Amino acid sequence: MKTLELTVLAHEGPQVRAYLGRMRQAGYRPSRILLMVYSQTPASGKPVGRWLPGGLRRRYAERVQDMVQNFWPTRIRRAHPEFVEIMAGEIDRISPGAAELIDEMLGNFAYERYAERVDRVLVRNLRDEALGPTLASRGPGAVLFTGGGILRANLLDQPGLRFLHVHPGFLPRVRGGDGLLWSTLVRGRPGASCFYMAGGIDTGELIATENFPALQFDLGDRARPDRQTLYRALFSFYDPILRAELLVRRVLGAGEDLAALPTETQDPSEGITYHFLHPALQASALARIFRGGTPADAPQ
Amino acid sequence: MPVSQTRAQQLLEVVTRELPPHPASSVDRLQTAEVLVGLADSVGNPPDADERRHLDALCRKLQVARRVDDAYTPSWGKLPEATPLPAGFWPLLIVCLLARAESGPEADEDARGLALKLLNAGLVALDQAERVSGVAHTLELRAWADELVAGIPAAAVA
Numbered sequence: 001m002k003t004l005e006l007t008v009l010a011h012e013g014p015q016v017r018a019y020l021g022r023m024r025q026a027g028y029r030p031s032r033i034l035l036m037v038y039s040q041t042p043a044s045g046k047p048v049g050r051w052l053p054g055g056l057r058r059r060y061a062e063r064v065q066d067m068v069q070n071f072w073p074t075r076i077r078r079a080h081p082e083f084v085e086i087m088a089g090e091i092d093r094i095s096p097g098a099a100e101l102i103d104e105m106l107g108n109f110a111y112e113r114y115a116e117r118v119d120r121v122l123v124r125n126l127r128d129e130a131l132g133p134t135l136a137s138r139g140p141g142a143v144l145f146t147g148g149g150i151l152r153a154n155l156l157d158q159p160g161l162r163f164l165h166v167h168p169g170f171l172p173r174v175r176g177g178d179g180l181l182w183s184t185l186v187r188g189r190p191g192a193s194c195f196y197m198a199g200g201i202d203t204g205e206l207i208a209t210e211n212f213p214a215l216q217f218d219l220g221d222r223a224r225p226d227r228q229t230l231y232r233a234l235f236s237f238y239d240p241i242l243r244a245e246l247l248v249r250r251v252l253g254a255g256e257d258l259a260a261l262p263t264e265t266q267d268p269s270e271g272i273t274y275h276f277l278h279p280a281l282q283a284s285a286l287a288r289i290f291r292g293g294t295p296a297d298a299p300q
Numbered sequence: 301m302p303v304s305q306t307r308a309q310q311l312l313e314v315v316t317r318e319l320p321p322h323p324a325s326s327v328d329r330l331q332t333a334e335v336l337v338g339l340a341d342s343v344g345n346p347p348d349a350d351e352r353r354h355l356d357a358l359c360r361k362l363q364v365a366r367r368v369d370d371a372y373t374p375s376w377g378k379l380p381e382a383t384p385l386p387a388g389f390w391p392l393l394i395v396c397l398l399a400r401a402e403s404g405p406e407a408d409e410d411a412r413g414l415a416l417k418l419l420n421a422g423l424v425a426l427d428q429a430e431r432v433s434g435v436a437h438t439l440e441l442r443a444w445a446d447e448l449v450a451g452i453p454a455a456a457v458a
Contacts, residue, residue, distance in 0.1 A: 170458070173409060186413040188455035214457065272413040273356070275363035278423040280449045281416070288454070 003116055005141055006030040006258050009163075010111065011148035012062075013069035017105040018240035019146060019247060020114040024104075025097050026248045033115040034135060036148060037062045039122050058122050066109075073106055073236035080225055080233075086217050087237050094212050095245040102237055125149060132158050142258035144247075151197055162259040163197040164251065166243040170209055171195065172271035175202040180239050181285040182274045189214040192246040196263065201273055205263035208250035212242060217290050224293025227279070230286045307444055308399040312340055315395055315437060320388040329379065330372045333389050339396040346411070347400065355400070355414075358393070359421040362428065368393065387434040394429060394441050397422035401448050409458055419448055 088099040140160025169179030170191025195204040322333035369382035401419035
């Protein structure tokens with residue numbers, strides 16, 4: 001196992017688990033994971049376990065966020081095991097070992113198995129003032145961003161830190177939200193790009209870009225999950241594994257210093273910045289990715 | 301002329317005829333209605349850089365800010381005294397987006413992407429317009445948008 005000089009800024013959920021699991025499959029492990037434990041629920045902003053003493057509160061909040069952030073992948077696999085098997089079989093074409101990776105992501109996931117050192121920090125969100133100094137406490141280096149919101153100056157401006165991000169779209173052509181679905185509609189196949197984060201939306205210095213083969217999940221005559229489940233399934237399995245594959249295959253082995261990899265500058269006037277898809281266009285994109293299946297309300 | 305292009309022209313004529321009066325833009329105040337009239341004049345032609353900037357800004361207002369105001373700063377910043385775009389201009393806003401939401405088979409990737417982005421914004425605008433009291437033609441506009449969604453061709457693999 002090769003230890004990389006890399007801090008993973010962990011936002012609990014399928015994406016960070018896909019990154020760590022895929023790294024382990026490829027024989028890599030980061031030197032440090034900094035797991036953000038949210039002291040407030042993201043949806044309501046209410047404090048989690050406010051009545052509990054410090055250490056106990058953090059453990060309770062970690063347990064709560066595990067359940068919340070992994071709710072959809074867990075529920076989808078429990079309710080539609082064959083559907084997830086079909087997805088895993090197809091994703092295997094771009095990321096061999098996808099079924100095992102999904103098992104690992106949804107299993108008893110212990111961060112300590114994946115890094116030399118795991119730190120936990122109780123924060124309100126990514127803008128929390130405690131986060132920057134904690135992240136910078138071990139000196140300069142590369143940090144893998146795994147989600148949780150928009151990264152702002154409190155972190156981007158920390159001296160010596162460079163944030164790696166994998167975007168699910170071929171840059172500079174596809175910027176913005178719902179990159180996987182926009183790529184399907186506009187380019188006929190998915191793409192992914194890794195860059196050093198900067199102030200704009202997906203405009204940082206490019207490290208690697210890749211087009212992947214178009215995947216289609218053929219549901220045959222099985223029950224077709226509803227649109228929300230299909231959408232959630234993409235972001236529970238397909239999207240995180242696609243990003244992890246690019247990271248492992250094209251970035252982690254590209255140089256010894258992950259904070260100083262060779263880059264290309266993007267031309268901000270090229271490509272299009274997309275916004276999240278309206279449900280009507282979302283359904284159109286999902287129909288291109290998930291073929292067949294019998295709708296639940298179809299006559300028997 | 302494709303059916304949807306004919307429909308675009310017909311709806312454009314109707315909603316332009318019904319437009320309420322509106323003030324002109326000034327050095328420090330961009331009037332949304334005036335921008336829409338300008339965009340309507342160039343329907344049928346690929347947008348130039350300035351039109352593209354306005355279309356991008358309208359998409360952002362609809363989808364990120366989730367509201368469209370009657371006026372902005374010249375760089376599409378928020379004005380403290382701005383009020384929501386009046387109902388009489390919503391049909392023109394939607395036509396300006398949907399009329400550019402179809403790309404021909406010869407369109408390159410960015411032209412196709414822009415067309416779909418504008419269709420997406422047009423659908424969002426329709427949803428918002430249906431919540432504003434007194435917006436005309438929403439049924440015809442909805443039917444047109446549905447037709448455009450149904451006609452999205454498969455993308456050539458890039």
